[in-house]
Amino acid sequence: QKEVEQDPGPLSVPEGAIVSLNCTYSNSAFQYFMWYRQYSRKGPELLMYTYSSGNKEDGRFTAQVDKSSKYISLFIRDSQPSDSATYLCAMSESGTYKYIFGTGTRLKVLA
């Protein structure tokens, strides 16, 4: 079993839809949770960074962490064709340098 599981998709939604992206994990020591967006043949771009449990909102993006269920989510409101990319979740333990990534979910927002 992988430490971090993420559905690879692809996930296709119409423009304006609310998108829900999810990851599950098995390591209860994870304390930091990140979401990155990666366009084709580019490096990952940090979207959200959360410490421990709770919600965090930034513009159209909301990140949720439920440590009791070992489950994290990223919601994208009013999705746009420019949001079409691969979304990677990443996690790390407190005091460590090593990020563990999911495989990424490919999202397509249709105009």
Next chain:
Amino acid sequence: ETGVTQSPTHLIKTRGQQVTLRCSSQSGHNTVSWYQQALGQGPQFIFQYYREEENGRGNFPPRFSGLQFPNYSSELNVNALELDDSALYLCASSLYRLAGGTDTQYFGPGTRLTVL
């Protein structure tokens, strides 16, 4: 503020050769991490450098080695290239604070290595 830069963008090598990839950290950052991303997969941690020393290593063989320079730029060296080394190699920089540990990692555009 200058972001993370990597060179070259693309590279083609043959099996058995050696390769050096380069990374310049984001301004103000003192730590560099390297990741390997195979097609359709998430990035996998190779190692991290802080104060010019290796600060941690993932599950990669010794033929993967690195350097960090006084200006916090870094190199990734891979010897005896294998076909499975074909991947996008990503560099990420961050700020390590003695009091608070390592801050968020910011990634460069990557170097795409093809081994034939």
